[in-house]
Amino acid sequence: MKPLAHSTVFIANRGEIANRVIQTARRLGMRTAVLHGAMDADLPYVTNADIAVPTTVVPPVAPYLDISGLVKTAIECGADAVHPGYGFLSENAEFAQAVIEAGLIWVGPSPDVIAAMGNKLHAREVAARLSVPVNGATEPASTSENALRQADELGYPVLVKAANGGGGIGMAMARSEDSLIRAYSRVQETAQRNFASPDVFIERYLDSARHVEVQIFGLPNGRVVALGERDCSVQRRNQKIAEESPAPFLTDEVRSGLVQAAVNLGESISYANAGTVEFLVDMRAGTFVFLEMNTRIQVEHPVTELVTGLDLVELQFRVSFGHDVDIADLNIEPSGHAIEARIYAEDSERFMPRPGKITRWTEPAGSGVRVDSGFTSGNEVTPFFDPLLAKLSVHGATREAALERLGEALADFVVEGPETNLPFLRRLVASPHFSSGRYDTGIVRDLQSEALSGKETA
């Protein structure tokens, strides 16, 4: 066991998640170190860190993907541990291994577990072995003939996905044999370029499903606890925009099925640390299929923290540093309702990127309102990284109370300079689609086409 106080953590990330990790590390008496490009020098995560290491490497994303460079920087900062955040190398087993081999603590699950779950096909195999339903093949479609045969068995429409993909990149939908052949070669090419492996697989495309995930936390003694679920069905381009917990209208039967499947999956691979198991739920049939597992802290983790009162980043640190975490502290009945909305630098109609200099930034505040932000007034939002500016999360005794609080907080959130999706988020929260709680992954498409036809008739 290593004491947390006076240790130094190097955060191999930037923006809001680096800032989020700094908050907890500081409360635990730890020192924090980060890496930043010249244009990011004034960002809150840089000014809040104890040690900020500048880099001039281009493209600006490169230093966050450079395993040996990151390990070297961590050592030069005198770091005892490395927290990877999400994205970048957070689910890269080689990076985790390199950190450990350098004698540092990796704040995450073991490299073996990351490697096992990082390949989506392998993860599906593990799930299928545990009798968790999966949605299609557990083998790659090695040729286009193979893909056609698998799609024929599953029935169209199907999704073609990169085995090592993620974040909505490396997938395409096909409704016919012709479009499948095109989708197959396109995804194969994207997979090779982005994920260094051309392996793709076929799954059945579910049109009106809900995306529900279970937050798990694994202890070193092999026990895995579920910390409730999150509904993440509000998506654009397969990327999440808003998340909530509990998932509205989820029956107790489906909820306990999801929790059991997630815990079984975690325990079968001796998962230790924070992780998320994602499912697609067919609300009408009351059935679900396993999608994938994320072996890191999730963007939307504040939703779970608000309903459980836990600090997931603190738990990550405690387990990684070898401290005892009592399972009784994790067996918490979630209370109330939490919703998170992601503020992106993008327009509210087509969701196109909108970099620019922030001239005014005013965050909402108040009881039950939490803001995790990566930016503030005067900062430059560059085109080099993803468009997430901040996460606004609210908590209320009921879903209605949380919705009302979210509507007010969104009205109070002011960002001037780059265009943001705040107008879209306000429209989303005020819409009957969202407020009824009876939505699925088609909600953004439906809202946008209504807005468009409303404009045409106006």
Added chain:
Amino acid sequence: MTQMINAEMSASVWRVLVTPGTEVEADEPILILESMKMEIPVMSDGGRVVEIAVSQGEIVQSGQHLVTVDPS
């Protein structure tokens, strides 16, 4: 009428797909911008590409001139 295409947002030029003189179809990508981890194909109404004012890897600002196309 000659079509001048400008950048919709600040971005880097990820790929230039054609050279000046090339005839392109409407909605055929001429170059691909990358901004905030998103690939944004730049297209025209179709015609002959007369000028490509940027090169691969270059950072462009919102409103900056990218391509000129003469309708055929």
